[in-house]
Amino acid sequence: MSVTRTGPLPTGREAEYDVVVVGAGVVGCAIARALARHPLRIALVEASSDVGDGTSKANTAILHTGFDAVPGTLEARLVREGHRLLGAFAGEAGIPVEPLGALLVAWDEQQLAALPRLAEKAVRNGHRTTRLLSADELPSREPHLGPGALAALAVPGESVICPWTTTLAYATQAVRSGVDLYLGCRVEKVRTGDPWHRLVTRRGVLRTRHLVNACGLHADAFDALLDRRDFTVTPRRGQLLVFDKFARDLVRHILLPVPGPLGKGVLVSPTVYGNVMLGPTAEDLDDKSATGTTAEGLAGLREQGGRIVPALLDEEVTAVYAGLRAATGQEDYRCAAHPGLRYVTVGGIRSTGLTASLALAEHVLGLLADCGLDPGPERPLAPIRMPNLGEAFPRPYRDAELIARDPEFGMVVCHCERVTRGEIRAAYASAIPPAGPDGLRRRTRARGGRCQGHFCGAEVRALSEEYGKGAR
Amino acid sequence: MNRTVDVLVVGAGPAGLAAAARLAAAGAGRVEVLERERAAGGVPRHCGHPGFGADRRGRPLDGPAYARRAVRAALRAGAVVRTGVSATGWAGPLTLDVTAPTGLERIRAGAVVLATGTRERPRSARLVPGSRPAGVLTTGELQQTVRMFGPGDERVRERVGRRAVVVGGEPVARHAVRALRGAGVEVAAVVTELPRAAHGFGPVPVLTRTAVTELLGRGRLTGVAVRGRGGGTSVLRCDTVVFTGDWIPDHELARARGLAMAPDTRGPVTDGSYRTVEPGVFAAGNLLRGVEPARVAAAEGRAAADAVLDLLAGRHRPAEGVPVVTEGPLRWVTPGLLDAVAATVLVRPDRHLVRPLLTVTQGGVPLRRERLRGSLAPWRSVRLGPEWTRGMDPAGGPVVIGAEE
Ligand SMILES: Cc1cc2nc3c(=O)[nH]c(=O)nc-3n(C[C@H](O)[C@H](O)[C@H](O)COP(=O)(O)OP(=O)(O)OC[C@H]3O[C@@H](n4cnc5c(N)ncnc54)[C@H](O)[C@@H]3O)c2cc1C
Numbered sequence: 001m002s003v004t005r006t007g008p009l010p011t012g013r014e015a016e017y018d019v020v021v022v023g024a025g026v027v028g029c030a031i032a033r034a035l036a037r038h039p040l041r042i043a044l045v046e047a048s049s050d051v052g053d054g055t056s057k058a059n060t061a062i063l064h065t066g067f068d069a070v071p072g073t074l075e076a077r078l079v080r081e082g083h084r085l086l087g088a089f090a091g092e093a094g095i096p097v098e099p100l101g102a103l104l105v106a107w108d109e110q111q112l113a114a115l116p117r118l119a120e121k122a123v124r125n126g127h128r129t130t131r132l133l134s135a136d137e138l139p140s141r142e143p144h145l146g147p148g149a150l151a152a153l154a155v156p157g158e159s160v161i162c163p164w165t166t167t168l169a170y171a172t173q174a175v176r177s178g179v180d181l182y183l184g185c186r187v188e189k190v191r192t193g194d195p196w197h198r199l200v201t202r203r204g205v206l207r208t209r210h211l212v213n214a215c216g217l218h219a220d221a222f223d224a225l226l227d228r229r230d231f232t233v234t235p236r237r238g239q240l241l242v243f244d245k246f247a248r249d250l251v252r253h254i255l256l257p258v259p260g261p262l263g264k265g266v267l268v269s270p271t272v273y274g275n276v277m278l279g280p281t282a283e284d285l286d287d288k289s290a291t292g293t294t295a296e297g298l299a300g301l302r303e304q305g306g307r308i309v310p311a312l313l314d315e316e317v318t319a320v321y322a323g324l325r326a327a328t329g330q331e332d333y334r335c336a337a338h339p340g341l342r343y344v345t346v347g348g349i350r351s352t353g354l355t356a357s358l359a360l361a362e363h364v365l366g367l368l369a370d371c372g373l374d375p376g377p378e379r380p381l382a383p384i385r386m387p388n389l390g391e392a393f394p395r396p397y398r399d400a401e402l403i404a405r406d407p408e409f410g411m412v413v414c415h416c417e418r419v420t421r422g423e424i425r426a427a428y429a430s431a432i433p434p435a436g437p438d439g440l441r442r443r444t445r446a447r448g449g450r451c452q453g454h455f456c457g458a459e460v461r462a463l464s465e466e467y468g469k470g471a472r
Numbered sequence: 473m474n475r476t477v478d479v480l481v482v483g484a485g486p487a488g489l490a491a492a493a494r495l496a497a498a499g500a501g502r503v504e505v506l507e508r509e510r511a512a513g514g515v516p517r518h519c520g521h522p523g524f525g526a527d528r529r530g531r532p533l534d535g536p537a538y539a540r541r542a543v544r545a546a547l548r549a550g551a552v553v554r555t556g557v558s559a560t561g562w563a564g565p566l567t568l569d570v571t572a573p574t575g576l577e578r579i580r581a582g583a584v585v586l587a588t589g590t591r592e593r594p595r596s597a598r599l600v601p602g603s604r605p606a607g608v609l610t611t612g613e614l615q616q617t618v619r620m621f622g623p624g625d626e627r628v629r630e631r632v633g634r635r636a637v638v639v640g641g642e643p644v645a646r647h648a649v650r651a652l653r654g655a656g657v658e659v660a661a662v663v664t665e666l667p668r669a670a671h672g673f674g675p676v677p678v679l680t681r682t683a684v685t686e687l688l689g690r691g692r693l694t695g696v697a698v699r700g701r702g703g704g705t706s707v708l709r710c711d712t713v714v715f716t717g718d719w720i721p722d723h724e725l726a727r728a729r730g731l732a733m734a735p736d737t738r739g740p741v742t743d744g745s746y747r748t749v750e751p752g753v754f755a756a757g758n759l760l761r762g763v764e765p766a767r768v769a770a771a772e773g774r775a776a777a778d779a780v781l782d783l784l785a786g787r788h789r790p791a792e793g794v795p796v797v798t799e800g801p802l803r804w805v806t807p808g809l810l811d812a813v814a815a816t817v818l819v820r821p822d823r824h825l826v827r828p829l830l831t832v833t834q835g836g837v838p839l840r841r842e843r844l845r846g847s848l849a850p851w852r853s854v855r856l857g858p859e860w861t862r863g864m865d866p867a868g869g870p871v872v873i874g875a876e877e
Contacts, residue, residue: 246727289690292603316720320596321604397560398569400576407573412558415508416724418571437606452594455509457609458616461631 003181003432005049009204017041017180019368020199020208022187022222024048026056026163026357027349028214029170034361035368036177038375043206044171044179045199047186049435050442052167054216056354057442058291058323060240060280061271062254063087063097063159064355067122067130073332074363076125079352081359083157086166089358092383093169095162096272096390102158102254103133103142105308106150111258115153118258122155129156144250146310158254162272162389163354164442169386170357172431176382181432182206190225192341210342210373212364217288217326219334219347226341231334231348235288235324238280239297241305242319243312244450245391247276250311266304268312273417273445274391275318278305284327291322318450325350335360337367344368387423389445396420413463414456416449421463428467440464473577479780480568480581481505481551482559482725485514486766487757488587489542490773491780492551498781503551504579506570508558512546513539514589515758516766518615520623521650524766538766562729566752583752583780586726586740587773590758592644593718595687600715602687605694607633607712611648614714623654633712637696638662638676639684640716641669642851644763648714649676660710663698668824670851687713717851719762726755734808736798737761741808744815746776747791754780760806764818764853793866794834799874801825803850812866814858819873821848828875832860835869 009015021032024046032044048054063086066079090097106112115132122130133152138145141154175181182203189200196207215222220233248270257265269277281297298320306313327350328334334348344367346360353360365375388395396402396409397418403410409422427434427443434440437460441448446460453460478501481488488505489512496503511517516524519535526532533541546553557572566584570577592610609617614632621627636657638648641664649659653674662669662678669678681701688695688707695709721739731740731748739760740748746756756776757769782789793811798804803822807815821828825848832839840860848854856873864871 292686293601295599295601295685298599298601316593317597317599320599320601397558397571398576403571403573403575410571410573410575411556412508412560412571415558418558418560450597451591451612452596452610454591454594454610454612457613458620461617462620 001175001178001180003175003183005183005435007203009182009185009201009206011204015204015206016196017043017206017208019210019212019373020045020206021212021214023214023216024051024171024181024183025054025214025216026052026167026170026354027216027346027360028212029167029174030357030361031212031214031346031364032174032179033170033177033381034365035375036174036179037378037381039377039379040375042179043182043208044174045182045185045187045201045206047184049184050439051171051181051183051432052164052442055323055325056163056167058321059163059354060238060267060269060277061161061163061354062269063161064352065127065155065157066352066355067125067127067155068118068259069125070331071121071124074335075333075352075356078333078356078359078363080126082356085358086161086355087159090161090166093173094386094388095165095169096388096393097159097161098270098272098390098392099157099159100253100270102155102256104153104155104256104258105145106152106258107148107307108150110260112150114258114260115151118153127155127157130154142252142255144309144311146307160254160270160272161354165386165389166354166357168432168443169384172386173381173384175431176384183435187222187225192226197342210368210371211344212368213343213345213347216349217324219326219345223345223347226343228338228345230336230345231328231330233288233347234327234329235285235290236327236350237283237285237290237322237324239293239301239322240277240279240320241298241301241317242271243276243278244316244318245274247312247315248274250309251276255308266301268305268308272390272392273448276312278312280323288324291324293320293322316450319448319452335363335367337370339371342371344371387426387443396423413459414446414449416451416455417445419444419446424460424463425467428464433468437461437464473575474580475577476580477502477504478582478784479503479585480579481585481587482568483507483514483587483589483757483759484512484543484553484555485587485589485757485769486516486542487759487769487773488514488585489546489553490770491585491587491756491777492553493546493549494774494777495780496546496549496551498777500781500784505546505551505553506557506559507553507555510556512543512553512555518612518619519647520619521647542770559725562725565750583754583783585776585780586753586755586759587757588722588725588759590719590721590762592715593720595715597720598715598718600684600687603689605687605689605692607693608687609712609714611644611714611716614648615651618651618655623651624656628655629657632657633710634658635660635710636712636714637708637710638714638716640664640718641666641678641680642717643670645716646670646672648716649673652714657712660708663708666850670849684713719758721759721762723759726759729753734804736804737806739806741791742806743791743793743809743811744807744813745779746772746807747779747789749791751788751790752783761804761820794864794868794871796871796873799872800876802873802875805873810861810864810866810871814861816858817856817860817873818853819856820853821850821875823850824848825875825877828877830856831874831876832871833874834864834871839863839871
C-alpha cells in the first residue's frame with residue numbers, strides 16, 4: 001500500500017497491476033475497496049489531489065431508499081441494495097447517518113394527484129412502508145412547513161449521510177488493505193495491449209491487465225481514450241445553499257419535492273453536520289468545470305425554499321456551492337463490460353451514486369469477471385473506524401476521556417464547528433492526509449462553519465502547515 | 473467536573489474584561505472570564521493601528537496595547553482570565569458547559585455576562601456567486617494572518633496573495649487596506665455599494681455604487697466581476713478579495729439559551745442595564761449589534777457589571793421596559809428595551825444623512841424632535857442621551873425613533 005500525490009510513479013514490476021481503477025470519487029473508491037478483498041494488485045488513480053474532490057464532495061448527501069427509481073432499471077436495483085449495504089457499513093466504519101425519513105410534500109393539485117402513483121411506484125421498487133399524510137397531519141410532523149401544503153407521502157428510511165466520510169472510508173479501507181493510491185495523477189493516454197494496458201500520466205506509466213473507468217463527469221472522455229463512444233456526459237449543475245445550524249430545528253424530515261412536468265423542484269434537508277440544506281437547482285451545461293454559483297440560481301433557491309420553510313430565509317447562510325451531476329440522456333446508469341479490452345466503464349452515475357456506491361462496486365466485480373478477471377479467494381478487509389463528523393454522534397470536544405488522554409482534543413480551534421487541534425493533527429496523520437484546506441474541511445469540518453475562517457482561518461492554516469509537513 | 477463561581481463572563485474582549493475588572497474590584501467574589509482564543513484581549517489584539525484611545529501620558533494606543541492594558545486591569549482587580557477555554561452550550565439556567573485542554577466542566581454561576589463579540593459576514597453569507605477559489609477572506613482572517621507574522625514578512629504575501637480587492641467602504645475596509653499594504657500586498661481597489669465611502673484610503677481607487685457580482689478562478693482567485701454605477705460590468709484582476717464590515721453578532725450562546733433577539737441587530741435584546749430577558753444573564757459589547765469602538769464596548773461592560781452587582785446584592789430585577797424600535801433610514805437601536813431609568817441609546821443610520829431631523833415618539837405622541845448638526849455616516853452610531861426619551865411611559869407601547877432629512 002502506498003499513497004502519493006507527487007513524484008514519479010513506480011517502475012518495473014512495481015508498476016504492474018491486476019486492476020487499475022481510474023477516478024477516486026465515491027464510486028471508484030468503493031470499487032477499489034471491493035477489489036481489495038481479493039489477493040490482487042490494485043491501484044486507484046486520481047487526477048485531483050484528493051479523493052472525493054469531484055461530484056462526490058458536492059451533493060445533497062442523502063442515502064436514498066430508491067423508492068422513486070424507474071422500476072426495473074439497474075439504478076433501481078443498485079440504489080435499493082446500496083441503501084442496505086451502506087447503511088450497514090456506515091455503522092461499522094463510523095460514517096454519520098441519520099434516518100430522518102422523507103416527506104414528499106404536494107403543494108398543488110397536480111402534485112397531490114401524483115402521490116398515490118409514487119406510492120405504487122415505491123411498492124414496485126420493494127418499498128411498502130410509505131404512507132399518505134393528510135394536510136391535517138402535517139403541522140405536527142413538520143411544524144415549520146409553509147402554508148398551503150395539501151398532503152404528503154411519508155417515506156421512512158430516507159436518510160442523511162456524510163458524503164465526505166463515506167468516500168474517505170472506502171479509500172482508507174482500500175489503502176489499508178493494500179491498494180496503491182496515486183493522487184494528482186491524471187491518466188492522459190491509454191495504450192491498450194495484451195497482457196498489459198499502459199496508462200500514461202505525467203508522473204509516469206502504469207501497466208494493468210484490467211481497467212475500470214470510474215471517471216464520473218469525464219467517463220465519456222476516458223472511454224474515448226480506448227476508442228469507445230457509447231454515450232456523452234452532460235453536466236447538470238446543482239446549486240445549493242447551506243443554512244446556519246440555528247435552522248436545524250426548523251426541519252425534521254428530508255422534504256423532497258414531488259417531481260412533475262414543471263421540473264424537479266428543490267429539497268430542504270437537514271445535514272449530518274447540523275445545518276439545513278436547500279437545493280439543488282438543475283441546469284444542463286456543457287462546461288464540466290462550471291461548478292460556480294449564479295445570482296439567478298441562488299435567488300431562485302431562496303424563493304423556492306421560502307415557500308417550503310418560510311422561516312429558513314431569516315437564518316444566515318453558512319455555505320453556497322454547486323455540484324455537477326453526470327447526465328447521459330438515458331434514465332439509467334451506463335455500466336458496461338468490454339471483455340475484448342478487459343475494460344469496464346461505470347458511467348452515467350447521476351444523482352444516486354453515493355447511495356448505490358457499494359452495490360455498484362459489487363456489480364463491477366461481476367463485470368470484471370465477465371472480462372476474464374479471476375479475483376481469487378476472499379479475505380477480510382482491514383478494519384477501520386473513521387473520525388465522526390456528525391452532530392448526532394459524540395464529537396471529540398465533548399469526550400472527557402479522550403481529552404484526559406490527549407489534551408489537544410480539548411483545544412477547540414475552529415469555534416463554529418468545534419473542531420479541535422487533536423482532530424486536525426489526526427487528519428494529517430491519517431492514511432490519506434488532506435492536501436489542503438478544503439481536504440481538511442472535509443475530514444474535520446474545520447473552517448466550514450458560519451464564520452468561514454474569520455476566527456480560525458489563520459490558525460487552521462498554520463496548524464495545517466505544521467502537521468502537514470510530515471505528510472506525504 | 474462541576475464547579476460554581478460568582479460571575480462567569482464569556483469572552484475576554486473589551487466588554488468582557490471591563491465587566492470582569494469592575495466586578496472583581498467591587499468584591500463580587502470569584503469572577504471568571506472564559507476566552508476561547510489562546511490569548512485574551514479580543515479583536516483589538518489583531519488591530520495593529522492606533523485609534524484605541526491614549527495611555528496616561530496621552531500617547532495613542534494601538535489595538536494590542538489596548539488589549540494588554542484591558543487584560544492587566546482585569547487581572548489586577550482579581551478576576552480570573554482563562555484562555556483556550558470554550559463555552560459550548562448551556563446545561564441549565566446560569567450553567568454553562570465548557571471544553572478546555574484540562575477537560576470538560578460544567579460551571580454554575582450567580583450571574584453570566586455574555587460578551588462574545590461579533591464577526592464579519594463572509595462571502596457565502598453575502599451570497600456572492602461564482603466559483604469557490606482560495607484567496608477569499610474577511611478582515612478578521614486577514615488581520616490574524618498579518619499578526620501571526622508581522623507586516624512585511626514575506627510569508628504574509630505567500631498566504632494572503634499579491635494583489636487584493638477590498639469589498640466594503642466603512643472604516644474597517646480602511647484597516648483591511650492598511651493591513652494589506654503593510655504586508656506588501658498591492659490593493660487594486662476598494663469596492664463599495666455605498667454612494668460614499670469612508671476616507672483615508674490613500675492612493676487606492678475607491679469604486680462607489682459598485683457591487684461584486686461574481687468571484688472568478690479555479691483553485692486560486694483570478695479576479696472579481698463588478699457592476700458599476702452605469703450598470704456595466706467589468707473584471708478586476710486580483711488573487712485575493714477581502715470582505716469587510718457587515719457585522720453579525722456572535723450570538724450562538726445567546727440564541728442557544730433562547731434569549732429574545734432583536735431582528736435588526738441580530739443581538740440579544742437587553743434593557744438599559746444590559747439585562748437580558750433571562751434572569752441573571754447579561755449581554756454587553758459588540759454581541760449586541762456589531763462593531764462599535766472598543767471604549768463603547770468597555771463602557772457597556774462596566775455598566776453591565778453594575779447591574780450584576782445589583783443582582784448579587786439581592787436587588788434582582790428582570791429586564792423590563794418598553795421596546796424601542798427604529799423607523800425610516802435608521803438601521804438599529806440598542807438597547808432594545810427602555811425602562812423607567814432613562815438610558816442612553818445608540819442609533820445607527822442605514823445611509824448617509826445630512827442634518828437629519830431625529831424624532832422620538834410613543835403611541836404617536838412626540839417625545840422629542842431635534843435637527844442634528846452635521847451628517848451621519850452608516851458606519852458610525854449616534855448616541856442619544858437620556859433626555860431623548862424623557863417622559864416616555866414605561867407602561868406604554870413601543871418607543872419609535874425615526875429620522876428625516
Ligand atoms: C478592523 C477593526 C478595526 C477597529 N478599529 C478600532 C479602533 O480604531 N478603535 C476602536 O476603539 N475600536 C476599533 N475596533 C472595534 C473594537 O475592536 C471592538 O469594539 C471591540 O473589540 C469589541 O469588544 P467585544 O468585547 O464586544 O468583542 P470582541 O473583542 O470580539 O471579544 C469577544 C471575545 O469573546 C470570545 N468568545 C466568543 N465566544 C466564546 C465562547 N463560546 N467561549 C469562550 N470565548 C468566547 C471571543 O474569542 C473574543 O475574544 C475595530 C474593530 C475592527 C474589527
